[in-house]
Each structure stands twice: as structure tokens, then as C-alpha cells.
Amino acid sequence: MAGTLSGMAQTRRDEERRERLREYEAVLTAARSPVEVLVLFAKVREDRASDERLEEAFAASIPEGVDGADLLPAAVWVALRQGDVDAVVEALVRTSSTELVLAAHEQLDAGYRLTSVEERRALPDVGRLEAQVASFLRIPRDVVAMITSWGPEDPRTPVEIDALVEQRFGSPPRLTKPSRARREPSSGVSAQANSSGPGISLFMSSAEFTGLLNLTPEQSAVLTTLVRQATIAIGCDG
Numbered sequence: 001m002a003g004t005l006s007g008m009a010q011t012r013r014d015e016e017r018r019e020r021l022r023e024y025e026a027v028l029t030a031a032r033s034p035v036e037v038l039v040l041f042a043k044v045r046e047d048r049a050s051d052e053r054l055e056e057a058f059a060a061s062i063p064e065g066v067d068g069a070d071l072l073p074a075a076v077w078v079a080l081r082q083g084d085v086d087a088v089v090e091a092l093v094r095t096s097s098t099e100l101v102l103a104a105h106e107q108l109d110a111g112y113r114l115t116s117v118e119e120r121r122a123l124p125d126v127g128r129l130e131a132q133v134a135s136f137l138r139i140p141r142d143v144v145a146m147i148t149s150w151g152p153e154d155p156r157t158p159v160e161i162d163a164l165v166e167q168r169f170g171s172p173p174r175l176t177k178p179s180r181a182r183r184e185p186s187s188g189v190s191a192q193a194n195s196s197g198p199g200i201s202l203f204m205s206s207a208e209f210t211g212l213l214n215l216t217p218e219q220s221a222v223l224t225t226l227v228r229q230a231t232i233a234i235g236c237d238g
Contacts, residue, residue, distance in 0.1 A: 017103040024100050024121050031124040034148035035088050038133050040161050042080035045137060048169045063131035072132050092124035099123060138168050155221040162224060
């Protein structure tokens with residue numbers, strides 16, 4: 001009888017552990033969406049960098065109310081600008097002080113005292129990353145948190161990120177040589193005269209082009225995606 005009860009108790013503990021493990025995996029999955037949005041923040045900021053060492057500046061950015069010893073390292077910014085979501089989440093787990101208890105059991109310690117032993121897993125602290133990115137980019141933390149809650153697929157997300165970063169750090173550097181413009185992708189929109197027109201070039205960021213044509217958020221999101229992948233030249237018909 002005692003063996004049966006012990007087996008039932010163990011089965012219940014195993015079921016509880018599996019349920020807690022599912023909860024833990026769900027937390028890891030949920031962390032990916034806001035991190036993907038923070039990747040967009042990093043890439044838009046990097047578009048406006050010259051010879052700055054942004055990863056070092058990020059590591060030195062201390063959010064209000066956060067101890068300097070709790071800052072995330074420069075490698076986290078590098079992972080963000082590379083779009084390596086897995087590496088970012090792993091870093092958040094590795095440096096987290098928040099844990100989830102998966103299971104607990106009692107056992108005798110070296111002094112033959114009955115003690116409780118817990119199995120714990122560290123949880124990714126996305127809010128900590130949001131706070132440091134917000135401090136680094138000089139954007140209110142609640143604004144960054146709101147945008148990350150929209151998710152990377154929301155058409156408002158890239159538009160708002162472009163606008164916020166441009167207000168603080170200006171437009172991406174203009175390309176002045178047509179030959180270079182053909183070789184290198186630009187995060188801005190390039191409107192150039194055709195070969196039969198005057199030799200004048202006009203360079204605009206996606207945010208400026210959106211404002212000029214009064215594009216909808218959906219249209220602006222498509223434009224932002226295009227200009228990050230290629231240089232766009234607009235010619236005149238006729």
C-alpha cells in the first residue's frame with residue numbers, strides 16, 4: 001500500500017514538472033517577439049552610425065533605477081544588430097536573476113536533516129533589455145515597451161521605430177556618388193533623374209518619403225522593407 005501511494009505521489013510530481021516545463025518553454029517563446037522588435041531598433045540605429053562603437057555605448061548605458069552591475073554586456077547589442085534572436089534570449093536567460101521552480105523534492109542532507117531541493121530555470125528578463133535599449137536610444141521606456149508589445153509584424157512598428165530614431169539621430173548618411181549607390185544598399189529612398197534628365201539626385205529616408213506621399217502604415221512598412229534590401233531609383237516617364 002505504501003509503495004502504491006509513493007508511486008502515485010511520484011507520478012503527480014512528474015506531471016506537475018512537465019506542466020511547469022511547458023510553462024517555461026512558453027515564456028521563452030513569448031520572449032522572441034519583443035526581442036525581434038528590439039532587433040529592428042538596433043538595425044535602424046546602426047543605419048545611422050558612422051565610426052561609433054555602439055556596442056560599447058550600449059553596455060555603458062545605465063537605465064534609471066538600475067545598478068551598473070546589472071547592465072547587459074556589449075555582446076547583446078552585437079546579437080541584436082545581427083538579428084540573432086536566439087543569442088539574445090540565451091544572454092537574457094544567462095544573466096537573469098528571476099527563476100521558475102520546475103520541481104521540488106525532499107532529501108536528507110549531510111547532517112541527516114530533511115531539506116527541500118528545488119529544480120530551477122532562469123527566465124529571460126525582456127523588460128531589462130527594453131530598459132537598456134530605451135536608455136541607449138534616449139527613448140522613454142514606456143514607449144519602447146508599447147512598441148515591442150505590438151510585435152514585429154504590426155505595420156506600425158517599423159514606421160514608429162524609424163520616426164523615433166530619426167528624431168534623435170537624424171537620417172541615414174546620404175550617398176553622394178551614383179556608382180557607390182549602385183553598389184551599396186541604402187536605408188533611404190533614392191530618387192534620381194533618368195539619363196535624359198538633369199544631373200541632380202535627391203536622397204530621402206523612408207520616413208521622409210512616407211511623410212511626403214502621406215503613405216498608410218501598411219504602405220510605409222512595405223517601403224521600409226524594400227529600402228533595407230536595395231537602393232531604389234525612381235525615374236520619370238516619357
